[in-house]
Amino acid sequence: MKTKKPVCVTGASGFIASHIVKQLLEQGYRVRGTVRKSSQNYPFLLALPGAAEHLELVEADLLAPGSYDKAVEGCDYVMHTASPYKNKVKNPQTDLVDPAVNGTETLLESCLKSGCVKRVILTSSIAAITDEPDSTKIFTEKEWNIMSSLDRNPYHYSKTLAELAAWDFIMKKRPPFDLIAINPFMVIGPSLAPSLNTSNEMIRDIMIGVYPGIIDINWGFVDVRDVAKAHILAMETDTASGRYLCSAEALHMREVVALLKSSGFDKYALPKANMTGKIGTLLMKGLSFTQPKDIGMYIRTTIGRTMHYDNSKIRRELGISFMPVRESLIETIKDMVKWGHLTPPKK
Numbered sequence: 009m010k011t012k013k014p015v016c017v018t019g020a021s022g023f024i025a026s027h028i029v030k031q032l033l034e035q036g037y038r039v040r041g042t043v044r045k046s047s048q049n050y051p052f053l054l055a056l057p058g059a060a061e062h063l064e065l066v067e068a069d070l071l072a073p074g075s076y077d078k079a080v081e082g083c084d085y086v087m088h089t090a091s092p093y094k095n096k097v098k099n100p101q102t103d104l105v106d107p108a109v110n111g112t113e114t115l116l117e118s119c120l121k122s123g124c125v126k127r128v129i130l131t132s133s134i135a136a137i138t139d140e141p142d143s144t145k146i147f148t149e150k151e152w153n154i155m156s157s158l159d160r161n162p163y164h165y166s167k168t169l170a171e172l173a174a175w176d177f178i179m180k181k182r183p184p185f186d187l188i189a190i191n192p193f194m195v196i197g198p199s200l201a202p203s204l205n206t207s208n209e210m211i212r213d214i215m216i217g218v219y220p221g222i223i224d225i226n227w228g229f230v231d232v233r234d235v236a237k238a239h240i241l242a243m244e245t246d247t248a249s250g251r252y253l254c255s256a257e258a259l260h261m262r263e264v265v266a267l268l269k270s271s272g273f274d275k276y277a278l279p280k281a282n283m284t285g286k287i288g289t290l291l292m293k294g295l296s297f298t299q300p301k302d303i304g305m306y307i308r309t310t311i312g313r314t315m316h317y318d319n320s321k322i323r324r325e326l327g328i329s330f331m332p333v334r335e336s337l338i339e340t341i342k343d344m345v346k347w348g349h350l351t352p353p354k355k
Contacts, residue, residue, distance in 0.1 A: 011084045013124075014038040015243070018076065018115060019090025020065065021050050023205040024131060024195060027236035028087055033058035035240070042068035042079045042090065052201050070111030076118035080125055085243045088115050089131040091170060093163065093206050096300045100162030108170040116177045125185045129242045132171040132189040134228065134317075135164035137253065139306075141226070141315035148318045149191070149251040161305055171251075186249070188242040192235045193228030193255035193317075197336050198343035208340055212350050214264065215273065215341070221281030222262045224289050224312050228255035231336040234328065241326040252322040256330030258315055264337070271338055275353035286312075 015032055019025045020041025032039050033056055043050055043065050053059060068075045070090055080086055090111055097103035112130070119125040137151050139161040152172075156165035171189055178187045194207045204212070213219065235254055242248045259267070265278050283292060289312040296304040296311075322328055344350035 011037070013082055013084050014040040014064065016040045016042070016076075016080050016083045016086040018042045018068065018079070018086070018088045020053060021201060022089055023199060023201070023203075023207075024192075024232055024235050024239075025087070025089040026053060026200040027197075027232050028089065028239050029053060029063065030056050030200060031233070031236050031240055033062055036062075038062045038064075040064045040066060040079055040083065042066055042076065044069065050201075056200075070107045070114065073114055074118065076115045077121060080115075080118050080122045082124060083122070084124065084126045086115070086119055086125055086128045087131070087239050087243070088112065088128060089239075090115075091131070091167070096303065097162065100158045100165070104162050104166035105158070105169060108166040109173050112170045112174050113177065116174060116183070119185055120181060120183045123184070125183075127185055127243060128174075128187050129239050130171065130174050130187060130189045131239070132191045132251070133164075133167040134191055134193040134253065134255065135161075135167040136171045136189075137191055139164040140309045141313035143314040143316070146316045146318050147253070149253050149321055155309075159305075161309060188248050189251040190235065190238050190242060191251055191253050192230050192238075193253075193258075195230055195232050195235055196340045197232035198339050199232075199347065202347055204344070204347070204349045208344060208349075211264075211337065211340055212344055214261070215268065215276040215278060215350065217277030217279070219261075219279045220295070221279045221283035221288070222265055223279075223292050224261075224284040225307075225310055226258050226260040226263075226315055228258045228315060228317060229333045229336065230255045231331040231333075231339075234330050238322060238326060238328055241328060245326055248325060252326065253317055253319055254322055255317060255319055256336075257333045258317065259333060260314075267334055267337060268341075271334070273341060277353075 015037050017025050017028050020029050029039050066079050091108045138153050139156045153168045196207050238254050296307040
């Protein structure tokens with residue numbers, strides 16, 4: 009049964025959050041979204057169908073205690089998506105870890121203080137499950153990332169610590185609300201905002217010649233609209249519990265390139281050289297030291313390994329079915345062209 013109270017969505021202008029807001033409005037929910045600046049800075053949110061009647065935007069700061077008190081007041085459900093996602097940072101502690109962890113704790117304290125919140129849905133990540141694929145292992149919600157640190161994949165570290173902090177809060181304070189974590193892999197798809205998110209940027213880089221060749225790496229992909237749907241299903245499903253690994257399908261880079269070629273994007277500067285195998289992987293590991301520190305580290309901890317995972321829990325318990333990755337990739341590319349992030353190739 010739908011709540012008549014507003015659903016709070018933190019970081020409402022973000023790639024995933026904006027789709028959550030859109031879908032909630034489409035389903036007749038009232039939404040209270042938090043933003044970092046005046047609501048007038050987010051015209052794409054205010055222009056969503058139903059926003060004039062059912063969307064309220066309030067300012068909140070991840071690092072300011074009590075900042076979310078007003079946002080969660082009178083809400084049964086809270087979606088916490090606000091967290092920095094950057095691959096290149098000067099100070100991982102202040103740029104990634106502090107906002108992610110402190111922001112989560114600040115939000116949960118406000119939920120506890122409110123006395124009305126029944127469930128919090130946290131946008132976590134595959135990063136909190138692992139930062140290193142293992143060809144001999146199938147990852148599930150039971151695994152935790154124990155490898156990352158401030159020096160090794162700090163974004164992964166920030167997501168891991170943030171989710172751990174959330175579960176620790178639930179265990180120690182025993183609040184009157186429960187917690188659900190959604191752990192998506194590489195989130196792609198059309199953007200509601202003019203900015204380019206990090207996952208779609210990776211697709212763009214494949215298309216414009218950033219990669220010297222096809223390297224031995226694979227990713228799990230999921231459409232942003234399915235991730236938004238998973239959050240809402242987690243809110244609406246009374247029996248939902250724990251963590252949910254959210255990913256449609258894993259594809260190797262060679263499969264991504266082949267798919268793009270066969271879908272009419274062959275005129276772009278797609279990588280051609282085969283740099284898979286032991287020699288190619290050793291070469292790429294060497295070249296990774298010429299990249300920015302965090303990007304180089306990510307390459308060294310993932311290349312040459314194959315990621316396997318089991319998404320049966322989210323399909324079984326939330327009843328979600330995922331959009332085919334091919335459709336999502338094609339829409340992603342067309343959307344980047346529309347926003348001007350990707351220039352059509354010369355005919």
